[in-house]
Amino acid sequence: MTRTGGALGPTAPAGTWHDPGALRALRTLHRSGKLAAEYGAVRGLLARMPPADLPAAGQLLSRVDPRTVRRHAPDVAVVAVAVTGHSTVAPVVAPLTAELARHGLLLEARVAPYGAYLQDLMRPPAEGLPQVTLCLLDAHTVFDDVTVPWRVEDVESAARARLALLGGAVRAHQEAGRGLLVLNTVPLLRRFTHQLIDLRSRARLGAVWREFNCGLLALAERYPGVVTVDLDPLVGEGVPACEPRTAQYARARLSDALLAACARETAHVVRASLGRGRKVLVLDLDGTLWGGVLGEAGPDGVELGAGLRGEAFQEFQRVVAQLGSQGVLLAVSSKNDEALVREALRGHPAMLLREDSFVRVNANWKAKHDNLRDIADRLGLGLDGFVFADDSLFECGLVAERLPEVAVVRVDDEPALHPSALLADGWFDLFELTEADLARAARYRTEALREEFREDVGSYEEYLEGLGIEVTLRPPGEADLARVSQLTLRTNQFHLATERLEVPRVADWLERPGRHVIAVRARDRFGDHGLVGALFLRRDGGLLRIDNFVLSCRVFSRGIEGGCVAAVLDFARSTGADAVTGRYLPSPRNAAFASFYSDHGFTVLDRDPDAADGKHGKHAVHFRHDLATRVPAPAHLRLDAAFGPFDAPRNGQGEQS
Structure with missing residues (x-):
């Protein structure tokens, strides 16, 4: 990101983290016919783009021939994805293109005909196999097999039969060695539950449907090459599951918003499958892990634990601690006095993250990007494994400009929203948590003892x-x-x-x-x-x-x-x-x-x-x-x-x- 204009580049208004001009810049490249030739700039533009602009960006990017992009950018990582499903699935291509591009990946999509998913999964392997198969399921996956009038028992029978067919198709796909398969759980729509007028039957239908979704999730446990994206948390946070008109007239049974959210989750899965997950979370302190300014309020005066905002900051620390317990390395980069920081980490009664929770605490008055480089050097890790979280627009913009390989998460002045901001991109997602992950932080702390020993001996030999x-x-x-x-x-x-x-x-x-x-x-x-x-x-x-x-x-x-x-x-x-x-x-x-x-x-x-x-x-x-x-x-x-x-x-x- 250049700094010829505002803090975030020539089109960024002062004090704005997301740049509304990023989409305009992408459109300009597209209209000029230079989008393929300038594909190296796309990732940076998408990083600056407000989330609401990503679907439009995906529409532009999906029109570019991947072969042309590869001629101009031969080193770009290409992900071939076969998209199939029970209903119309083509609308997922545009958001998936943008979501993969955000992570430096170029999508080569092959969209299957309507309703061909079972045949797609079971067909024999062929040359040019996709690296990933995305199979989108919806409520009609089951209800198309139910005749009218129907009872809950009919849905239960249809769901079990469909799950058995899916299980056989998934087994064939995996035994043929056809790569990663991404499925999804299926939201149960109100239009089906409320066709039943007695409440006991509705409750039973809910139980039957959850059993069906449990079966889809179990396929991911049975086959290491299968991931089932759970759509329930997305719908639970307000993403509409279906748009009735497009569902009826275009047979697009998952809403555009849900497809976009599913595309984001799928991109996280693909990123994890390519080993591009992040390992280190570097956190600011003032306004991020606690409220107030430590240098002004002192270790006992920061907002943490007491009061509504103090409880919200403590909840954010709880989320960070959970990530740390699973092998994410935690570090601090804070413009603060080191002695005060260590006093707060050691002594504040509401502090959930203590000094030994972090593999490195850089509390000084150096630039944040210099501190990040120092932490990376001391850990022996590349900056492309780092996530940096800060409440300062200026610091976020500067780190994004100076260290574009670092993923930057800007948390605002509302601590209740910090967890959702940090977790939105699944930066630390893994396929499977291992013992090595769980022991990682302790091993890096032990590495500090080795460094002390290294300083005490005369030679490397x-x-x-x-x-x-x-x-x-x-x-x-x-x-x-x-x-x-x-x-x-x-x-x-x-x-x-x-x-x-x-x-x-x-x-x-x-x-x-x-x-x-x-x-x-x-x-x-x-x-x-x-x-x-x-x-x-x-x-x-x-x-x-x-x-x-x-x-x-x-x-x-x-x-x-x-x-x-x-x-x-x-x-x-x-x-x-x-x-x-x-x-x-x-x-x-x-x-x-x-x-x-x-x-x-x-x-x-x-x-x-x-x-x-x-x-x-x-x-x-x-x-x-x-x-x-x-x-x-x-x-x-x-x-x-x-x-x-x-x-x-x-x-x-x-x-x-």
């Missing part, structure tokens, strides 16, 4: 030797699959082939002959790092291929990556392999490790057999180690590796993936 690092390599158990998947989804820097694998695909690797998934665990004198990495290996004739290698940024530069390669080479040698190959696929975030394999004794190959048909990416670089020399693990590591029994492919000739 002494530091590594003194850590007493132990590395264990084993095939993952069933309970580890979610964490292995999460590493592939969320790790960007040491991710050599940048393959994003949901849990079913990780499980598929484990089940195939000739393949190995190896989980990497690490600990040292200060504590257990947990499961920090994964190797994906494939036996192909005389070759052992490292198809992917991912390692958490928390354990960079401690020799663990070198120990893993040494273990793989030893395993290959012990199982009679002729050579080991590695694959590096460049991405915007992994460039620092482009020479990783070369640094560990591999030579670059001119070409690779798998590269001929593009299966491993046309820009991939392939490396080979002929096993003529042994590569020892770093001396400071205690390495314990057991890859399991050697299991060759059934055909004995290797496999193609």
Whole structure:
């Protein structure tokens, strides 16, 4: 965002967080025919756009040919979505286009014919499969099977039959390996409940309908590649479920407003599936976590706990604490005196977030964007994993301008609205919460002890030797699959082939002959790092291929990556392999490790057999180690590796993936 005009850019009026000129700028690009060529500016425009303008923005963006955008912006992440459902589903494309674009994603949509969802889900897999299938359901999914006159028992029978059909279709979709499937629960409309004139029957119909929706939600528990978006919270907050005229005349049985809300939730799901969820929440203090100005009121004088506004600030702290309990790292960036801040965090009787709730407290008079950079550096995390919440229009605008990769949440002067503002975008959504998530904050606090130890020793070599690092390599158990998947989804820097694998695909690797998934665990004198990495290996004739290698940024530069390669080479040698190959696929975030394999004794190959048909990416670089020399693990590591029994492919000739 430029600052040639107001605080938020040339078209932003003073004191306004959202810029009403952003939609005008998008329309100007569209009218000039430059929208595809200037697609890199779209994300910033959408970030500044009032929510009410997003549907109109989606209409403009959905008219742009994705192929043209890709010619101008070849690095843009493309998400292919097949949209299907029981009724008319095309109206969801425009809002979904805008919602995905807000997260830097380009939609390639394929809309199915009216009512073809069961066939769509059950048809055999084909080339060019979508990454995501969005299947929209509505009340007619059940009521189209109910004849007039009807009783509750008829609806119950139809709902159970429809749920059974859906279950079979979902199973077929998932067993065919057709990617992520997004379903939705179905709102029960008053037009159906009030066709029953006795109250007991209405109550029974409500129970039957909730049982049907419970069945849809259970599909997401049964299949890791399925997500069911619950529409009840959206309808409960006032989003209309249906517009009677479009429902009757266009067979669009979900309202435009509900489709837009569902599109937003779906975009959050897609973002999570691509590993783009956020990890760190950085909070302002005055006017955000408590009312009043600490420097003027003192630690005992801020609004918190007592009075209506004080209770509202305390409720917001409760919401933040809930996020923190699930592995979101909490930090503070506040223009305040540090001693006063720590006194308030330690001593205020109504404070729910204490000093040890935060992995970093930056209380000083530096610019907020500089503090955010400092927190990111100290945590060793990219700023694209950060969310910043502040009540100041100026601070929000400045951070958004200087650090566009940070998600900015502006909370206003009404603390009762703080929770909804923070939760509106599902920034921290995950597919599955793991033990590593729950232990994350404690591990980052332990990292501070390591830093203190680092400052006390003379050299980095002494530091590594003194850590007493132990590395264990084993095939993952069933309970580890979610964490292995999460590493592939969320790790960007040491991710050599940048393959994003949901849990079913990780499980598929484990089940195939000739393949190995190896989980990497690490600990040292200060504590257990947990499961920090994964190797994906494939036996192909005389070759052992490292198809992917991912390692958490928390354990960079401690020799663990070198120990893993040494273990793989030893395993290959012990199982009679002729050579080991590695694959590096460049991405915007992994460039620092482009020479990783070369640094560990591999030579670059001119070409690779798998590269001929593009299966491993046309820009991939392939490396080979002929096993003529042994590569020892770093001396400071205690390495314990057991890859399991050697299991060759059934055909004995290797496999193609």
